[in-house]
Amino acid sequence: MRGDRVRGAAGAFAIGALAAHLVATVLQNTPDSYNQDLRKFTGGWPLPGWRFFAPNPGVQNVHLLVREAMAGSAEPTPWRDVTPEVEHGWRQVLWNPGSRGPKALFDAMQQLSVMSANQADFAWVTQSSPYQLVFAASRAAAADDSEALQFLLMNVFPSAPPEQRMKPILTSEWIALGSPADAEEAAR
Numbered sequence: 729m730r731g732d733r734v735r736g737a738a739g740a741f742a743i744g745a746l747a748a749h750l751v752a753t754v755l756q757n758t759p760d761s762y763n764q765d766l767r768k769f770t771g772g773w774p775l776p777g778w779r780f781f782a783p784n785p786g787v788q789n790v791h792l793l794v795r796e797a798m799a800g801s802a803e804p805t806p807w808r809d810v811t812p813e814v815e816h817g818w819r820q821v822l823w824n825p826g827s828r829g830p831k832a833l834f835d836a837m838q839q840l841s842v843m844s845a846n847q848a849d850f851a852w853v854t855q856s857s858p859y860q861l862v863f864a865a866s867r868a869a870a871a872d873d874s875e876a877l878q879f880l881l882m883n884v885f886p887s888a889p890p891e892q893r894m895k896p897i898l899t900s901e902w903i904a905l906g907s908p909a910d911a912e913e914a915a916r
Contacts, residue, residue: 788883788884788885788886788895789883789884789886790811790834790837790838790841790881790882790883790884790897791809791811791881791882791883791884792809792810792811792833792837792862792865792866792879792880792881793807793808793809793810793879793880793881793882794807794808794810794866794869794870794877794878794879794880795807795808795877795878795880796870796871796874796875796876796877796878797874797875797876797877797902798871798873798874798875799873799875804878807880810865810866810869812830812833812865814830832861833861833862833865835858836857836858836859836861836862837858837862837881837897839856839858840853840856840858840859840862840881840897840898841881841883841897841898843856843858843898844881844897844898853898854900854901859900862879862881863879863900863903866879866900867905870905874905875904875905876902876903876904876905877902877903877905878899878900878901878902878903879899879900880896880898880899880900881896881897881898881899882894882895882896882897883895883896883897
């Protein structure tokens with residue numbers, strides 16, 4: 729009998745704590761004009777800070793395009809989109825371990841977009857981690873016999889009129905590539 733009361737009290741406490749956490753999370757994620765700092769009420773319990781789409785919803789997609797200089801060819805290859813495709817389905821809401829690589833690349837491309845919009849010095853941009861990550865993704869997509877490659881970040885605005893749908897963000901210089909054997913040797 730006493731065990732039933734303890735289990736009932738523990739269950740009620742757990743349900744109450746979960747309900748309080750959910751309410752605090754909702755309040756913590758309201759627009760900033762209505763948002764209060766709830767940290768003083770939670771006793772150090774962390775509340776997630778999700779902003780999803782507000783206050784600046786995403787209205788564009790960032791695409792990574794690559795073109796290559798091939799051995800023995802005077803003209804570069806046409807630009808091709810090598811942006812990783814991300815699977816969208818109901819199961820990805822629950823379990824999506826394959827999203828981390830594309831998300832890291834997307835975040836790097838977003839950082840380069842911000843640098844470009846803020847008129848960052850190109851020499852500084854090329855030394856940044858986001859630039860190096862985007863170059864590595866571009867290199868992985870390049871053909872083995874490529875001598876050099878160039879990548880382009882392009883904003884695509886799906887809801888814009890056709891003539892305003894695409895806007896280039898950043899174009900790399902031509903980057904000389906060694907053969908895969910050269911890259912392996914350099915890594916040693």
